Amino acid sequence: VIDGIHLHARLAALARVGAIDGGGCARLALTDADKDGRDLVVGWMRAQGLAVTVDAIGNVFAVRAGREDGPPVMTGSHIDTVRTGGRFDGNYGVLAGLEVCRAFDAAGLVTRHPLCVAFFTNEEGARFQPDMMGSLVHAGGLSLQEAYAATDTSGLRLGDELERIGYRGRAAPGTIRPRAFVELHIEQGPVLEEAGRTIGAVTGVQGISWHEFVVSGTAAHAGTTPMRLRHDAGYVAAAAATYVRQLTHDMGGAQVGTVGVSELRPNLINVIANHARFTVDLRNTDEALLRQAEQRTFAAIDSVAQAEGAAVERRRLARFEPVVFDAAMVAHVERVARAHGHDPMRLPSGAGHDAQMMARLCPTAMIFVPSVTGLSHNVAEYTAPADLEAGAAVLLDVLLELAQA
Amino acid sequence: VIDGIHLHARLAALARVGAIDGGGCARLALTDADKDGRDLVVGWMRAQGLAVTVDAIGNVFAVRAGREDGPPVMTGSHIDTVRTGGRFDGNYGVLAGLEVCRAFDAAGLVTRHPLCVAFFTNEEGARFQPDMMGSLVHAGGLSLQEAYAATDTSGLRLGDELERIGYRGRAAPGTIRPRAFVELHIEQGPVLEEAGRTIGAVTGVQGISWHEFVVSGTAAHAGTTPMRLRHDAGYVAAAAATYVRQLTHDMGGAQVGTVGVSELRPNLINVIANHARFTVDLRNTDEALLRQAEQRTFAAIDSVAQAEGAAVERRRLARFEPVVFDAAMVAHVERVARAHGHDPMRLPSGAGHDAQMMARLCPTAMIFVPSVTGLSHNVAEYTAPADLEAGAAVLLDVLLELAQA
Ligand SMILES: NC(=O)NCCC(=O)O
Ligand SMILES: NC(=O)NCCC(=O)O
Numbered sequence: 001v002i003d004g005i006h007l008h009a010r011l012a013a014l015a016r017v018g019a020i021d022g023g024g025c026a027r028l029a030l031t032d033a034d035k036d037g038r039d040l041v042v043g044w045m046r047a048q049g050l051a052v053t054v055d056a057i058g059n060v061f062a063v064r065a066g067r068e069d070g071p072p073v074m075t076g077s078h079i080d081t082v083r084t085g086g087r088f089d090g091n092y093g094v095l096a097g098l099e100v101c102r103a104f105d106a107a108g109l110v111t112r113h114p115l116c117v118a119f120f121t122n123e124e125g126a127r128f129q130p131d132m133m134g135s136l137v138h139a140g141g142l143s144l145q146e147a148y149a150a151t152d153t154s155g156l157r158l159g160d161e162l163e164r165i166g167y168r169g170r171a172a173p174g175t176i177r178p179r180a181f182v183e184l185h186i187e188q189g190p191v192l193e194e195a196g197r198t199i200g201a202v203t204g205v206q207g208i209s210w211h212e213f214v215v216s217g218t219a220a221h222a223g224t225t226p227m228r229l230r231h232d233a234g235y236v237a238a239a240a241a242t243y244v245r246q247l248t249h250d251m252g253g254a255q256v257g258t259v260g261v262s263e264l265r266p267n268l269i270n271v272i273a274n275h276a277r278f279t280v281d282l283r284n285t286d287e288a289l290l291r292q293a294e295q296r297t298f299a300a301i302d303s304v305a306q307a308e309g310a311a312v313e314r315r316r317l318a319r320f321e322p323v324v325f326d327a328a329m330v331a332h333v334e335r336v337a338r339a340h341g342h343d344p345m346r347l348p349s350g351a352g353h354d355a356q357m358m359a360r361l362c363p364t365a366m367i368f369v370p371s372v373t374g375l376s377h378n379v380a381e382y383t384a385p386a387d388l389e390a391g392a393a394v395l396l397d398v399l400l401e402l403a404q405a
Numbered sequence: 406v407i408d409g410i411h412l413h414a415r416l417a418a419l420a421r422v423g424a425i426d427g428g429g430c431a432r433l434a435l436t437d438a439d440k441d442g443r444d445l446v447v448g449w450m451r452a453q454g455l456a457v458t459v460d461a462i463g464n465v466f467a468v469r470a471g472r473e474d475g476p477p478v479m480t481g482s483h484i485d486t487v488r489t490g491g492r493f494d495g496n497y498g499v500l501a502g503l504e505v506c507r508a509f510d511a512a513g514l515v516t517r518h519p520l521c522v523a524f525f526t527n528e529e530g531a532r533f534q535p536d537m538m539g540s541l542v543h544a545g546g547l548s549l550q551e552a553y554a555a556t557d558t559s560g561l562r563l564g565d566e567l568e569r570i571g572y573r574g575r576a577a578p579g580t581i582r583p584r585a586f587v588e589l590h591i592e593q594g595p596v597l598e599e600a601g602r603t604i605g606a607v608t609g610v611q612g613i614s615w616h617e618f619v620v621s622g623t624a625a626h627a628g629t630t631p632m633r634l635r636h637d638a639g640y641v642a643a644a645a646a647t648y649v650r651q652l653t654h655d656m657g658g659a660q661v662g663t664v665g666v667s668e669l670r671p672n673l674i675n676v677i678a679n680h681a682r683f684t685v686d687l688r689n690t691d692e693a694l695l696r697q698a699e700q701r702t703f704a705a706i707d708s709v710a711q712a713e714g715a716a717v718e719r720r721r722l723a724r725f726e727p728v729v730f731d732a733a734m735v736a737h738v739e740r741v742a743r744a745h746g747h748d749p750m751r752l753p754s755g756a757g758h759d760a761q762m763m764a765r766l767c768p769t770a771m772i773f774v775p776s777v778t779g780l781s782h783n784v785a786e787y788t789a790p791a792d793l794e795a796g797a798a799v800l801l802d803v804l805l806e807l808a809q810a
Contacts (some may be wrong), residue, residue, distance in 0.1 A: 210674055260675060261673065269722065270530065350628040
């Protein structure tokens with residue numbers, strides 16, 4: 001059985017690394033704080049007697065031997081956070097995986113297949129794009145060269161930062177091919193809480209479209225320049241953000257859209273901006289609708305820029321189609337949850353997850369536990385201790401059955 | 406007569422201080438670059454034998470003695486720039502004033518009244534607000550204490566920065582009260598060029614309203630947070646900027662409006678912003694209309710913030726009513742311009758100027774010369790050499806008559 005006290009203690013210890021006001025964490029991928037978090041978790045892995053491998057993209061795999069060699073059953077998630085991150089996003093799934101190993105150790109249990117607990121590099125995509133990068137490279141969806149070339153907003157290269165913090169490992173990505181992958185994660189949305197359920201059996205992950213837009217207008221005087229002569233890059237950015245909001249209303253349903261990054265230059269009160277950079281995050285569970293949302297957004301931004309006499313450049317930062325998880329795996333999660341006395345709920349994931357990349361390699365599932373008021377990517381992100389323990393207990397039995405099969 | 410070659414040479418020399426790509430200048434008020442620019446101009450003043458006084462807000466006055474003591478006729482402008490500034494905005498009026506002194510020297514002329522060439526601290530207001538700060542303090546419209554307490558975005562205090570660059574002078578502000586004030590400046594707008602005129606006789610300055618808004622929303626996940634549950638500070642900022650644009654269309658006429666500053670936090674692609682800061686610059690030649698524009702803007706921002714469930718705080722950074730210049734002074738400028746063979750055009754100023762503060766103390770006028778395509782606060786700001794010389798020549802005779810009266 002899961003040692004809940006130990007799980008909470010480790011979550012608290014990891015949350016102290018990169019802690020920020022309000023109880024949250026800032027451990028952006030490949031920063032010093034990320035290195036410190038990695039060192040802490042790798043230390044725990046080693047102390048538990050697991051065999052640790054670091055691959056060339058910095059993914060970390062901790063293997064508990066089985067009676068047979070061969071592909072392991074894998075679980076895990078990520079430990080990087082956004083700049084205003086909570087303490088459970090990602091971390092929970094990794095540390096719960098380690099608790100499953102501890103529970104097996106305590107029971108003197110050797111499973112048939114090896115069990116592997118992984119954490120993947122740069123899942124959040126907050127510093128380097130695309131998100132889910134480590135698992136994407138592992139699944140062969142992105143080359144090491146492309147991944148290393150990603151830069152943050154200060155121009156630092158991912159490859160250099162990985163080397164700097166000492167996590168450019170020797171193993172070739174993708175070497176460890178699991179038999180099955182299960183990721184335990186907080187929901188990060190309000191659905192389970194609103195439905196009063198403890199366990200979610202995740203059916204898949206919605207499609208994700210990330211684009212960056214750079215608008216070039218003309219710097220000019222805010223007082224002397226008639227409205228008809230303006231080429232205001234800031235106005236184009238503002239109109240894009242209000243358009244995205246309107247689009248989500250018009251499309252309704254599952255369509256969400258966010259402008260999370262927006263920056264002007266020279267960013268002075270009496271100067272019309274000659275430069276704007278902003279991002280658009282669009283998501284939908286339906287690929288055709290997501291494409292429609294993209295096309296409408298691109299067309300709207302092009303047309304407002306043209307009317308303003310400003311140039312706009314678009315760059316794709318990430319694009320993943322919706323993913324549907326293996327039906328047998330989803331049913332397996334449901335069955336175990338019911339055996340634990342829960343009334344599990346099927347739901348798609350609103351957030352991207354490493355599981356969606358692993359689904360390219362093997363049968364994959366996810367287990368969700370509720371997020372209070374659906375809050376995540378916020379320092380106030382919270383899940384009740386009892387729910388964290390319930391999710392870990394379900395994970396244990398889901399993994400046990402897969403590892404003994 | 407004006408030594409055009411010398412004027413252009415000094416403009417070019419001053420433009421090398423804080424030079425940026427594209428031929429412009431970045432000499433934000435009280436930076437090291439501003440200090441270097443000040444040192445250069447003060448050196449020229451001393452070399453011309455003028456008596457230099459620096460007051461407690463860093464305004465610099467260079468006096469050329471007259472036959473009689475008593476209040477001088479004053480000319481001047483400013484030498485600070487915005488971050489993407491041109492080489493003529495402000496600098497032209499100061500250096501042209503020094504050329505008038507050189508021309509009088511060359512002619513062996515001692516005027517009846519003293520002549521004073523001034524440059525005022527922080528006219529642009531790009532780093533510290535309000536704008537026209539030095540002349541406002543000189544005119545008694547702002548206390549030294551309030552001015553010193555102004556902070557830039559990194560929290561540096563104006564008083565400390567003034568001390569640091571060595572321009573916190575001993576003279577009490579407002580000591581030198583001029584008989585009359587004349588400011589020569591580039592138009593910074595397209596009106597003279599479009600009308601094909603060389604000299605503008607400025608009738609006044611439009612009203613200026615600067616406000617800063619800080620919006621507090623809730624950081625949340627861009628993928629998992631349903632649209633109906635969002636408190637997106639970035640959306641409020643975007644809606645405010647599109648509202649300001651719409652308002653200028655609806656009000657038409659002289660109403661201009663600009664959102665030049667807009668910043669989000671945490672400014673990450675997959676995080677709904679919990680913080681936005683933006684500025685609104687509204688201007689109108691009609692005080693009642695300007696008040697209406699303010700009220701409509703404030704109400705619109707309050708209502709979009711309320712609908713979003715976000716809090717908004719408003720702070721006034723600058724507020725100046727429209728200024729009408731002395732009718733006799735405007736007519737005097739016109740008369741001299743006609744005597745020089747020009748067909749002068751009456752027009753209001755779209756930009757704020759030190760002259761609008763000096764108008765509180767004495768009869769005041771401004772002379773404008775054309776800006777190519779109306780561009781200013783842009784590195785590509787340009788005025789043809791012949792127009793610069795024509796403006797300086799008109800300034801000479803305008804000042805001469807005032808100084809001999
Ligand atoms: N789970 C999670 O927050 N992933 C980050 C990528 C995203 O969905 O924005
Ligand atoms: N002349 C000028 O650019 N003044 C700066 C203040 C303003 O009008 O924005």
